[in-house]
Amino acid sequence: MTEINPNGRPHAYGFDTRAVHAGQRPDPYTGARAVPIFQTTSYVFEDTDSAAAYFNLQEYGNTYSRIMNPTVAAFEERIGNLEGGAGGVAFASGLAGQAAALFTMLQPGDHVVASSALYGGSVTQLKHLLRKLSVELTFVDPDDLSLWEGAIRPTTKALFGETIGNPGGNVLDVEPIARLGHDHGIPLVIDNTFATPYLCRPIEWGADIVIHSATKFLGGHGTSLGGVVVEAGTFDWSNGRFPVVADPSPAYHGLAFHETFGMYGYLMKLRAESLRDLGGAMSPFNAFLLLLGVETLPIRMDRHVANAEDIARFLVCHPMVERVRYAGLEDSSYYPLKEKYLPRGAGAVFSFDIRGGRAAGTALIERLQLWSHLANVGDAKSLIIHPASTTHRQLGDEELRAAGITAGTIRLSVGLETLDDLIWDLERGFRAARAAGGTNEEAAAAAGRTVEGVETEPQVLR
Amino acid sequence: MTQSTAVDLAAYQDETTIRDLIGSARTVAIVGLSPNVLRPSNFVGFYLQRHGYRIVPVNPRETEILGEKSYPSLTDIPFPVDIVDVFRTPEAVPGIAREAVAIGAKALWLQFGVISPEGARIAEDGGLKVVMDRCMKVEHARHAGRMHWLGFNTGNVTARR
Incomplete structure (x- = not known):
């Protein structure tokens, strides 16, 4: 027995x-x-x-x-x-x-x-x-x-x-x-x-x-x-x-x-x-x-989410960014579903569309010092990728559209690093993208707003 | 399964009751035990034998199953039984429960899908513990066996060796 x-x-x-x-x-x-x-x-x-x-x-x-x-x-x-x-x-x-x-x-x-x-x-x-x-x-x-x-x-x-x-x-x-x-x-x-x-x-x-x-x-x-x-x-x-x-x-x-x-x-x-x-x-x-x-999953996810939410808010305010798709943002159409199913946060993987399309996206990624350009998500390290040329490369235009991807879509997997460093690095990338894909003024005009009052220095919103 | 909505199954799936029964029982009468090695009842009987329980087949159509004499009914068993484990349709359970009370069994255990509020009430009124819609093999494996070797969620958390 x-x-x-x-x-x-x-x-x-x-x-x-x-x-x-x-x-x-x-x-x-x-x-x-x-x-x-x-x-x-x-x-x-x-x-x-x-x-x-x-x-x-x-x-x-x-x-x-x-x-x-x-x-x-x-x-x-x-x-x-x-x-x-x-x-x-x-x-x-x-x-x-x-x-x-x-x-x-x-x-x-x-x-x-x-x-x-x-x-x-x-x-x-x-x-x-x-x-x-x-x-x-x-x-x-x-x-x-x-x-x-x-x-x-x-x-x-x-x-x-x-x-x-x-x-x-x-x-x-x-x-x-x-x-x-x-x-x-x-x-x-x-x-x-x-x-x-x-x-x-x-x-x-x-x-x-x-x-x-x-x-x-x-x-x-x-x-x-x-x-x-x-x-x-x-x-x-x-x-x-x-x-x-x-x-x-x-x-x-x-x-x-x-x-x-x-x-x-x-x-x-x-x-x-x-x-x-x-x-x-x-x-x-x-x-x-x-x-x-898995032993540290709860505390890591809290930090992933906190960093992701702050970076999403930084991107929303950025003149080089056309749109940010993160359910953790209150104006996301998915926010009510996020509140229901994901009360602790919408995760740390999301995407944004950069102004200037493919050229600007490439320039941004190539300038980055801290974000790793690779095909994975969910690492302790912050990761960045351009889906149209990598993970979703095998998909046709129709399928890309169905998946909500454009030539300028950039996907982030926000890691556990110091938030200021992640934003500092992205800002350097945006400067390079601006040089490659158009001026800040043009970008702001396209967005229907002036550059006045837009902070281009790294800002920590947490 | 339409009956299940009317029954408070959780009341018959109490972890402490289950653990106590598995730990204290020695003799298990299996009503509806099949001689077919591919039938669920045979899996359970085989497993319980391996883990040291004396199993008592109750099946009027057989004389011997898994090396043990088979009895036509519970009341034909000439020695005490701890648990009556049931692999029959829910309709048969009230009668089985009455026999379980008559022979002084300690518990009535109804396997997966065997849901009978009436049978449970008869057994409880007769002083028996009742487990319903649970598999005795699974519960043994969860609390005392090796179920965790196959990645199943035993729900057990302990820092004790």
Whole structure:
């Protein structure tokens, strides 16, 4: 008989406590306080009966690190816990996780409805990879609920969106979209990478599956790729629409995952079949580094948001800036949704359009000393990129417009540096952009205002 | 699941009750245990055996399941039972609850989707603890087993070794 851990009465721990502890207790064998890195491919079985029980999923046991690993499991449970789900399954990257999450519930002939304002990598995965699997796709303007509803077909198996769109910064109205999906027996899948569970927990608003690129804010250090899929555990996969999840599985000797494992059925199938067969497993070392990041997620996100809000306000006042798209600004059309879903802040990734288009944007980026020009977000370091020439390069003009991008759009991922330094550096960039793309006076005239009273020196608004 | 809205499920999913039952029970009668190794009830029976519980199959169509003699009903079991674990339709639960009371079981445990307010009331009136819409295997694995090895959210937070 296994000993029951004498915790006493259960206590509802707060988010910050769970960000440090959930999914990992001191190692019972060694007492190690930090999560041990189990850098092993495989595990010795106690006996042949145990081995059979593990492979049959009759017992929770380790078999092979492509399917499960104790260090990775600590990361999976931590994110599953922070999101308020039944658990998590980690992957080598966010896109690997997203592909597997969809692969688990889709079969040829199915259909997906997705927001048109998505990360470029998600657009290509949904549009081209799914087509190769004979899955059809409809992109809709995420702000119009009637378009979501109108796009639903008898074969529709998933609604897909991002909490905070990339790079337009639109906030998804998760609650009515989830309700719409459930009215049709369809799960809502949310990419929550930009918000993190600290700023928004989509499951609390009805989402069924939450996906993260852990590479971004969850890790926060830009050292490690990783992804994780969390499921709420409340969706009825046996509603008749998902035989691929509910029926006895030919890929697992006839096991009916949803009936057998109930609220854990989808995650079990995601792991035991999709992760096993697609193979995009997270490395234990990456899980260790990502866990280190998650421990400080709450305090980092507070700082990311504070810096982002101040930089957004600096940009709004700047004569070289045509518009700023950040839901944290009170005049953003998304501000009411931000207040509902993201009360602690709209994240730290947003974009602005520079006056002078492509030439001005290039000049700005090339002059910067402190902002790193690269294709990532969610690092402790501040990052900047020009989507039209990088992350969204594969998209046509139509798709660019649908994603809210112009030739002058510049995306920022605001880091944890001293605010004054970030603004000082941007101001240097704007001077170079002005020289390349037009004068300050011209820019101000275009904006319909005079330069009088416009401060061009760095200003700290916090 | 339409019945579930009328039932206060949380009242039958108390963490302390569940933990106490899992820690104290030794003998578990499984009503509706299937001999088919792919059925959920068989998964649970197999698992509980591995973790040291004596399981007692209750299935009138079988003579032996998982190496244990199968009884036609709870009242045919000639020794005390701690938990009556139910894998039957909700309609069958009131009758099972009455038998559970009659044999002096300590608890009535209704598996995922087995939701019966009437059965729960009968058992409670007879002095039994009641757990509803919860899996005994999952709860054991959460509190005493290795569920965390597969990344599931156990909800456990502790700094104790």
